[in-house]
Amino acid sequence: xxxxxxxxxxxxxxxxxxxxxxxxxxxxxxxxxxxxxxxxxxxxxxxxxxxxxxxxxxxxxxxxxxxxxxxxxxxxxxxxxxxxxxxxxxxxxxxxxxxxxxxxxxxxxxxxxxxxxxxxxxxxxxxxxxxxxxxxxxxxxxxxxxxxxxxxxxxxxxxxxxxxxxxxxxxxxxxxxxxxxxxxxxxxxxxxxxxxxxxxxxxxxxxxxxxxxxxxxxxxxxxxxxxxxxxxxxxxxxxxxxxxxxxxxxxxxxxxxxxxxxxxxxxxxxxxxxxxxxxxxxxxxxxxxxxxxxxxxxxxxxxxxxxxxxxxxxxxxxxxxxxxxxxxxxxxxxxxxxxxxxxxxxxxx
Numbered sequence: 001x002x003x004x005x006x007x008x009x010x011x012x013x014x015x016x017x018x019x020x021x022x023x024x025x026x027x028x029x030x031x032x033x034x035x036x037x038x039x040x041x042x043x044x045x046x047x048x049x050x051x052x053x054x055x056x057x058x059x060x061x062x063x064x065x066x067x068x069x070x071x072x073x074x075x076x077x078x079x080x081x082x083x084x085x086x087x088x089x090x091x092x093x094x095x096x097x098x099x100x101x102x103x104x105x106x107x108x109x110x111x112x113x114x115x116x117x118x119x120x121x122x123x124x125x126x127x128x129x130x131x132x133x134x135x136x137x138x139x140x141x142x143x144x145x146x147x148x149x150x151x152x153x154x155x156x157x158x159x160x161x162x163x164x165x166x167x168x169x170x171x172x173x174x175x176x177x178x179x180x181x182x183x184x185x186x187x188x189x190x191x192x193x194x195x196x197x198x199x200x201x202x203x204x205x206x207x208x209x210x211x212x213x214x215x216x217x218x219x220x221x222x223x224x225x226x227x228x229x230x231x232x233x234x235x236x237x238x239x240x241x242x243x244x245x246x247x248x249x250x251x252x253x254x255x256x257x258x259x260x261x262x263x264x265x266x267x268x269x270x271x272x273x274x275x276x277x278x279x280x281x282x283x284x285x286x287x288x289x290x291x292x293x294x295x296x297x298x299x300x301x302x303x304x305x306x307x308x309x310x311x312x313x314x315x316x317x318x319x320x321x322x323x324x325x326x327x328x329x330x331x332x333x334x335x336x337x338x339x340x341x342x343x344x345x346x347x348x349x
Contacts (some may be wrong), residue, residue, distance in 0.1 A: 004293035010078040015335055020188035021211035024137045024157060025116050028052040029334045030211030031201070032160075033326070034192060035060030035088030035118060036168075037297045038065040038310075042073065044326060045224040046080030056086040056118055059105045060087035063299050067226075070105055074112045087114050110134055111125045118160060125154035139190065148182040158188040160213055166193030167216050167254045170244070179207050197319030198336035205337055212333075216314045221326045229306025231323050233258070239318040256317075258309035273343030 021030045033048035035038075042062070047053030062073030075085040077085055087109045089102060109117075109203065115136040116131040119127050128138045132155075139158035147161055161178045162171045163341055173181065183189055188210035195201055195212045195341070204212050219226050220234045237256050244252035245266045255261055300310040 002034075009277035017341075019205075021069045021190060024139075024188065025086065027054045029330055030205070031330055031333055032056060032118075032188075032190065032211060033087070034059075034213040034215040035120075036215045036219065037061050038301050039215075039219050039226050039315040040088075041066055041223075041225040042068075042076045042080065043225070044218060044221065045085060046077050047221075047326035048080040048218065048330060049083040049085050052083075052334065053118065053330045054084060054086050055081075056088050056116075058088045058090075059091075059102070060318040065302070066118070066298055071108050071112065071197055074114070078112070083246050084116060085114065086116035086118060088118045089124075089127055090120050090122060091124060091127060092120075093117040099335060105232060106130060118242030119156070124151060125153055126192055128155040129325055139188075141192070142182060143180070144173060144277050145181040148185060152185055152187065153308055156187070158190065158210070159185070160190045161193050161209075163191070163193035165315035167312050167316075169251060170314070175204065176207055178211065179209065193314055193317050195319075198333050200316065200319055200341045201333045202337055202340045204329065205261050206340075214316065215321055216316045217329060219313070220323050221329065222323060223326045227304045228307070229303070230301055232310065233306075233324060234313050234317055234320055237313060237317040239315045241255050242313060242315045244315060254314050256311045257311070260309040260312070263309075276322055 009291050015030055016231040019030045022028060029052040031053035033053060033055045037058055040058050040061045041289050043055045051275065057077055059070055059077060061086060063070050064066045068076060089106065091102060104304045105283035115134065115137045117127060117131055118137065118141065119138055120141040124138060124140050131138050137157045139160050140156045141160045141162055142148040142151055142228050151159060159182055163173055163175050163178045164170050168195060172176065175191055179189060190211045190213050191204040192213040195204055195214050196217045200210050216234060220231045233256050239255050242254050243257040243266060246252055249300055296310060300308045
């Protein structure tokens, strides 16, 4: 196993699993259960936090998928763990109604004591400003340097570096390339994408990441309420079984290449592509795709029968070989990292 002295420093100089992420989030393991529509049910979020990582909930998942009043959804998570949890804020202003709703959700989350936020899309400055009033922390999703610079200008406290092996909307760069692009900006950087095994976790820390965010690995857990066919598909999939489709949101999304996906095709139609490029029509089309994908993913991900095989997943499936309990994953990853930290390889010739 390689030395953990990463090129950007950080983790090797700190004790055990202490990183800037664990300090910012108040957790003991630098591992985030990434926000996943529609799979971030309260039981999964809480289980990861209770084990020492950071579970992150999503407002739309709590309310639209699982039917909670938002405040009650947070309190449901809190009833299962008293350890820190985070919230994901999708901040692209697709409509005034959504913008107002997100502002209300932020107020409720802060009132309920949430202090760690992951922002996605859009400019996060208004979130940063609001969270700063209570001493909270904001990390922002980025896929390349230009977005990272905008996030830095907004005052974020850390970056979630979404690489090309991620599920959902993957970025264009690899794990090491993305760290090279954004690792010099003075902020802690979390690796998102391609981590499904303990060895992947150690590799990310070795590269200088302050922690890892995982989604696909946590879908294949007993606590996740995704359908068993979905979980089994993740376990059975190989890295080459992950493809990018435009049919869900209009932009490429990583999914498992099932017979259903092959029949449907991966490209959106010519009319849709033209409308998505239009200055006056792109926001309308994005709204249409958002509504369509929300309904589709809710129906397919939670379907116990697996009748429609339309499942998001990242290339981390390569390291996922069984369905486990969430706390088992957190403990095993932590143990692997501690072993690598405490027992460096013999480098004598």
